[in-house]
Amino acid sequence: MKDFQSKTALITGAASGLGLEFAKLGARMGMHLLLVDINEHALKAANDELESIVQASSLGGSSNHFVVDVSDPVAMAVLSQQIVAEHSTPNLIMNNAGIVGGGLIWEHTAQDWERVLKVNVWGVINGVTLFTPLMLAAAERDPKWRGHIVNTASMAGLLTPPNMGIYNVSKHAVVALTETLYQDLRLVSSQVGASVLCPYFVPTAINQSFEDSKDTSTRSQIISKQMLDKAVGSGKVSAQDVAKRVFEAVAANQFYIFSHPQALGNVQKRMQSILDNTQPPDPFALRPEIGEDLRNALKN
Numbered sequence: 537m538k539d540f541q542s543k544t545a546l547i548t549g550a551a552s553g554l555g556l557e558f559a560k561l562g563a564r565m566g567m568h569l570l571l572v573d574i575n576e577h578a579l580k581a582a583n584d585e586l587e588s589i590v591q592a593s594s595l596g597g598s599s600n601h602f603v604v605d606v607s608d609p610v611a612m613a614v615l616s617q618q619i620v621a622e623h624s625t626p627n628l629i630m631n632n633a634g635i636v637g638g639g640l641i642w643e644h645t646a647q648d649w650e651r652v653l654k655v656n657v658w659g660v661i662n663g664v665t666l667f668t669p670l671m672l673a674a675a676e677r678d679p680k681w682r683g684h685i686v687n688t689a690s691m692a693g694l695l696t697p698p699n700m701g702i703y704n705v706s707k708h709a710v711v712a713l714t715e716t717l718y719q720d721l722r723l724v725s726s727q728v729g730a731s732v733l734c735p736y737f738v739p740t741a742i743n744q745s746f747e748d749s750k751d752t753s754t755r756s757q758i759i760s761k762q763m764l765d766k767a768v769g770s771g772k773v774s775a776q777d778v779a780k781r782v783f784e785a786v787a788a789n790q791f792y793i794f795s796h797p798q799a800l801g802n803v804q805k806r807m808q809s810i811l812d813n814t815q816p817p818d819p820f821a822l823r824p825e826i827g828e829d830l831r832n833a834l835k836n
């Protein structure tokens with residue numbers, strides 16, 4: 537997908553953070569935006585802001601919003617039918633909605649696992665299974681039609697940071713799902729592409745999602761939340777920077793999208809330990825003080 541003007545983009549988690557910045561950039565390029573989020577109030581505010589951007593850009597775009605829980609397959613199926621009936625098949629699908637969960641891996645309750653996996657993994661599964669066939673059908677009807685699917689994973693989908701197991705598992709699933717999506721698409725079409733976005737720490741409201749639906753937390757979970765607050769809050773790459781990288785990557789049909797390519801040394805160390813059959817290395821090997829702080833916090 538080389539150009540974005542007049543193309544339709546469906547963005548989940550569009551009311552905040554990365555999703556909102558994807559939408560703003562799309563609006564400035566004259567895209568037709570279909571914004572999806574579970575937070576009705578924030579989504580309405582985002583849509584109002586995006587309508588102003590669309591009007592100011594005078595490129596003929598539009599903005600519509602849909603309050604939907606991405607983890608609910610029935611609600612997502614209804615959404616896909618509504619989009620088919622009232623809009624055109626999205627050229628760009630951004631399965632981006634996500635939440636966090638952390639703490640020692642044996643301390644998560646079944647509800648904790650369900651809460652995070654439903655949004656982070658099932659949300660992407662629902663988006664991919666419902667919209668890929670629609671995109672392939674649009675591609676079949678018109679040889680000039682182009683589409684692209686971007687799934688938001690995380691660097692936690694390529695590393696295994698301690699005290700973040702539930703999130704790591706969910707994001708490794710998104711990386712595996714998207715790599716397989718890429719391979720499967722290559723079997724049937726060259727008109728629909730796929731990318732996986734792996735951000736490191738970017739200042740957004742993601743740390744707020746930690747406690748939103750949790751009444752009681754263990755000590756390790758409180759520490760995980762505190763460390764996440766600090767890491768996300770001090771992130772130097774903005775959500776706006778990430779949005780720019782994502783659209784450039786889609787235009788270049790680039791599969792892996794990194795917000796912090798300088799952190800890839802940690803991934804290299806992990807991959808090398810697999811090849812060498814050695815123990816998993818410190819996922820923060822480039823900043824060992826992070827692991828040290830965590831060990832101390834858990835001891836005290």
Ligand SMILES: NC(=O)c1ccc[n+]([C@@H]2O[C@H](COP(=O)([O-])OP(=O)(O)OC[C@H]3O[C@@H](n4cnc5c(N)ncnc54)[C@H](O)[C@@H]3O)[C@@H](O)[C@H]2O)c1
Pocket residue numbers: 548549550551552553554555572573574575578604605606607632633634635636655659688689690691734735736737738739740741742743745768771
């Ligand atoms: N910010 C970071 O440091 C960072 C790092 C790595 C990965 N990510 C990933 O980026 C994605 C976007 O997160 P963000 O940082 O912009 O956070 P954010 O909290 O600012 O935005 C996430 C949005 O998703 C929405 N959402 C949550 N559950 C939903 C559901 N069930 N259905 C529909 N919408 C739902 C929220 O209401 C919110 O508007 C997530 O998948 C997150 O895991 C973020």
